[in-house]
Amino acid sequence: MTAVSVTHESPSREKVETNILMAAEEVFSQYGYRGASLQVIADRAGLPKANILYYMGSKQALYVRLLNRMMHRWNKVLEDITPESDPATVLSDFIRAKMVLGQRYPEGSKLFAAEILAGAPFLSDYLAGELREWVASRAAIIRQWSAQGKMDTVDPKWLIFLIWSATQHYTEYSAQVSGILGRDALTEEDVESISAFLEHVILKGCGITQASTNAHLVEK
């Protein structure tokens, strides 16, 4: 029974798997679930196609595994944001966390975007469940801030969507952004400049006096 013997996961297996996952994330993020082919993934991973199936079981299993991995990264960022403090720090943290997330995992973010574009066939439960609750709880906090006069009265959902979209844009539309900027990729200075801009506009636009406390995130 293999269920009993631990066989403590040969170290090579993990390497092979992450190799496959990396290749698959690139391909799926570009072409979506249906547009991606196992052959292309295999080629990019430098393995025969049958090997992909051997490790991942099926195209769908590989895809949902990638989706889950990305959602965990995403959740980790979300739970790091403590809603205790003032609006300025919370929103500022949220903006910068999402910018970093997109820069750190560009393929994963695009994968997510392609899934949503296709109508979220694999994520509809997550969207209507976990994520919806997260939005609702955050919306309640924002509403409190408005009631306390800490910020303008705005629809919290639109605000959350605004931050989401404005940050997401630079990873999903990287082809458009670099096409227009005439640059291959965003530099670190770009990212910092964009983050500061979004911080400025969104906080000020919501009537939040920007606290100097967000300096704790800026390096120099």
Place this chain on the structure above:
Amino acid sequence: MTAVSVTHESPSREKVETNILMAAEEVFSQYGYRGASLQVIADRAGLPKANILYYMGSKQALYVRLLNRMMHRWNKVLEDITPESDPATVLSDFIRAKMVLGQRYPEGSKLFAAEILAGAPFLSDYLAGELREWVASRAAIIRQWSAQGKMDTVDPKWLIFLIWSATQHYTEYSAQVSGILGRDALTEEDVESISAFLEHVILKGCGITQASTNAHLVEK
């Protein structure tokens, strides 16, 4: 020679073509270029597959035709925005025009998004050419406004991208938005509420005193 005889486009042909284009736009927008199949398009159009090829020539020709159609719609909206007036009206018009565009042509917008996600293989020239110029010319105007003290000094490109992304979000991420809102689609009230919110936050965030002139766009 058919080149000489005009044969003034039989009326049925036009109907068939728009029927195919509609079906194709739906399928391409969901699955992207590679993920879409002519068979699915044909089924949705209620025609045999060979008929699609007869009218459109090839999958690629059909796809680029859809892209061009969407870009023309898009350009029409852009050129309607006259940069003569004050920042408040121009930005407000831009926000609302983009919201309307996304609501009017949701499939076309998603098609565009899928193309960019895939790395813009068919649109790289357009992005680095026409669109880049458009952004540059608008950026120059915004920079003037800043110099004249009409608004805060912000990077105009980030501002344009912000408006772009914030509006686009509600069409491309409609699956996510409706999943979170628990509604099938946005109502007219939603769209008006979102537009007003974006107007409020972005104008205020850029230090623009919101002119009452934007009332000309609000019906009641």
Place this chain on the structure above:
DNA sequence: ACTTATATTGACCGATCGGTCAGCACAATC
């Protein structure tokens, strides 16, 4: 009525799709 151009489509092509499987390589166990 006869010709001619166009519209329509079933049948088919080679290529590729996701997935299966038998068989080989290789190390560990007995």
Place this chain on the structure above:
DNA sequence: GATTGTGCTGACCGATCGGTCAATATAAGT
């Protein structure tokens, strides 16, 4: 050294891919 279990992969499967083509139907021109 024979046995066993796992890693690995070439060969193959039916289905579907984009695209071609011959045949037929329909309409237009003469």
